[in-house]
Amino acid sequence: MCGIVGAVASRNVTGILVEGLMRLEYRGYDSAGVAVIDKDGALQIRKAVGKVKGLTDKLDSNPTQGFTGIAHTRWATHGKPTELNAHPHCSGDIAVVHNGIIENHGELREKLKAKGYEFVSETDTEVIAHLIHNLTSEGLSLIDALQAAVAQFDGAYALAVIDINRPNELVACRSGSPLVLGLGIEENFVASDQMALRQVTDRFVFLNEGDFVHLNDDKVAIYNIEGDLVDRDIHQLTDKAEVADKGQYRHYMLKEIFEQPTVLARTLQGRISKTKVLEAAFGADASGIFDKVEGVQIVACGTSYHAGLVAKYWMESIASIPCQVEVASEYRYRKVFVPKNTLFVTISQSGETADTLAALKEAKKSDYLASLVICNAPNSSLVRESDLVFMTQAGPEIGVASTKAFTTQLIALQLLTIALGRRHGLSADQEAKMVAALATVPDEVAKALTLDTEIKITSEKFADKKHALFLGRGVEYPVAMEGALKLKEISYIHAESYPAGELKHGPLALVDADMPIVAVAPNNELMEKLKSNLEEVQARGGKLFVFSDQASAFPSSDDVTVINVHSVPDTIAPMVYTIPLQLLSYHVAIVKGTDVDQPRNLAKSVTVE
Incomplete structure (x- = not known):
């Protein structure tokens, strides 16, 4: 999906932005672009259809430098992959990059046309640029204009905005799409994934739903959805494996297939003894919640949905409890009957899958016993918003087609099945046999x-x-x-x-x-x-x-x-x-x-x- 990188620094940020985009290539995209405010205070835009290499070629032939900038890889939702539709989008002095979808963009577009704004793209994002420009023209500060603009949006978004009239500022926000803040020395950053910034920092703030940020090179202000200044925890990441390369393999996918014996062993480590599943792997409150579970509802998408379907067989044949599995994009739009004491389980590699996240939010309004997420991204939205969490240990999965994430999800789901099953007739001997079999999975996968x-x-x-x-x-x-x-x-x-x-x-x-x-x-x-x-x-x-x-x-x-x-x-x-x-x-x-x-x-x- 689309990728965002933004930077405010006391050095040239163009290379940092492009490197960040390269590190986000695994997300999938069809065009790329960068906007920087140059030393003369002008907005310099470079865009290319296709791979980031096309953008770097343009920068090589027509270089630019600046201390403040934003960059983007686009996955087409509104309009075909063209340079006009590629991000950043501009309106006067304003440049914007955007992940997500603004569902009411048509209505907003007509209002802005009535004010004299002309549209050159087919995207919903251009509406954002014009709306923020309109608000700043009325005298609002950049952060106030951003807050006023998003109050008019229906949909999901992560945004980063710069303004040539404020050359040392960058503002950003998120709602329904991920965004992280990277902290440096005399430089600060935003990105849709911390991997994009690991070359410049190891300190991150994982923004909450509805958060806004106002960045300078030497300070950061974070506001919640109500507009109040807030503190968020700073996480220092030390796992060098997050910076992935193909090594000896021709493709990331092949590398990730062959990593499975290692990551499966890692996922089991500390989660089983010789004869038992250790329930603390699901969270401190897991045992008390599991004692009450009488049924399971699994919601997921794609490969994760298939993992859930495997779990349904296990839950009903091994744990002796009913289990329903549903595609998240369907679940979120229908009226749901919730049986008593049902555990709501989401499965997601990224923890940011929009439909699954929306399903969790809907589930919180229903009478579920509790929520559990099985996920590979420790600071993701699903992890932060679920009652119980099981972290798979797959490590970064760069190939778009999921491989090691799927098998580690199966490990997690079988551990859950055993934990619930012991409360519904699964004997200690049966559990011990299943645990012994699980311990052999890394070796069997290697075979x-x-x-x-x-x-x-x-x-x-x-x-x-x-x-x-x-x-x-x-x-x-x-x-x-x-x-x-x-x-x-x-x-x-x-x-x-x-x-x-x-x-x-x-x-x-x-x-x-x-x-x-x-x-x-x-x-x-x-x-x-x-x-x-x-x-x-x-x-x-x-x-x-x-x-x-x-x-x-x-x-x-x-x-x-x-x-x-x-x-x-x-x-x-x-x-x-x-x-x-x-x-x-x-x-x-x-x-x-x-x-x-x-x-x-x-x-x-x-x-x-």
Whole structure:
């Protein structure tokens, strides 16, 4: 999603802004731009469609310097990717960058046109620039104009604004979109992600919903939504792993796939003993809340939603409690019945997913017992606004297509399942067996990664394919859903997933020699039924690619490619079988020649609706 960087300093900030944008490239974007107030007090704007490299080329040929500036990477919401639609947007002396969506921009646009303002872009953001310009023209200070402007907005936003009449000032605010404040020595910064500023500071303030900030190079003022001056905690970050690079790997995605044994071990560390789940991992109040839980509602988006679907099988079969799973963008817009003592669980890699955050806010108005977030970003909005928190330990995930975030989420959800299950009939012996199996997950995932070369060879059979079907049964059906999502995200092959038992109810009509069928087939109680389903595919000329437990001796043939996966207990099979599907998607994308880490039209952190 869009990225913001802003700086006020006693040195040239152009390089800092551009470096910040490069560090935000993982979020996904289609254009980039920078605005600085130069030494003569003029506003210098440079924009480019495409990658940040295009912007740096423009700066190389037409350089500019200044002590105050803002920069942006845009992911198109209003208007196509063009230089006119790229940020920053200007109105007279004002320049603005914006993440989010202003839903009532049309109404505001008409009012501003009536005052004589002319619009050159198709964006909602240009409305913001003109409105702030209008307010400052009426005599308001820059911070007062910002506060007056956002009072007229419906929607979500993070904003940073500069004014050539106030060359040593930058103002910013957030509502529904993330924004952090970076503190330096004789320089201060804002950004949509602290990663953008790690090259210049390790001290950050994570702004609360509704906060405004007024920056100079030597001081910072923070105001809450009511306009009162407030203090916010300063966090000093020391984890150097936050500054990520690809190392020996060709792409971030491949690096992150191969990091999974390490991050899964890290996610388990301190959360289990030899025989038990340690509930303190969910927060100091977790045990008292878990004692009352009679049901679970999970809300998430994309890959996190698939993790929630896996958890539904676990919750109902292991913990013996009802579990509902819903896409956040649907949940937030419907009337919801809340059963007594239901735990509301959100799942998000970034902790800033707009629909999930909005769903949590709606849930707080309902009669839920408490809220729990499973998240990878420790200072994110979802973390700050939830009652209980489980932090996955995936580390920075740069590739847009989520990999290690998904498997660490599965670890967290199984730990939650066990913690709740022990209150609903899960015996100590059963818990000990599940915990012992969880302890083996890092090693089992490492074994699955040894299939890489075999899967790379197999991927060549997808070179000319345009469609694929993924099948699974039981708890492996959501794993098949995640496999299909990965393939479509990064290879642009149209991929669907179905429960294997649904083939004869429609999808079988699609099966022919040009439709690869990928099946997830661990050796569980549904194996024989799955084999029958797959025979239906073979009978119609379908080409099968089966990821099967090596103990099942699944037969291969000219039309059936079998990749054997090491035998694992059923409870950890979803974590393990996810790995070969991730590798398949990666290698097919390489064969197809697509942009693996930054697939078209997608963003890493979806902070707009």
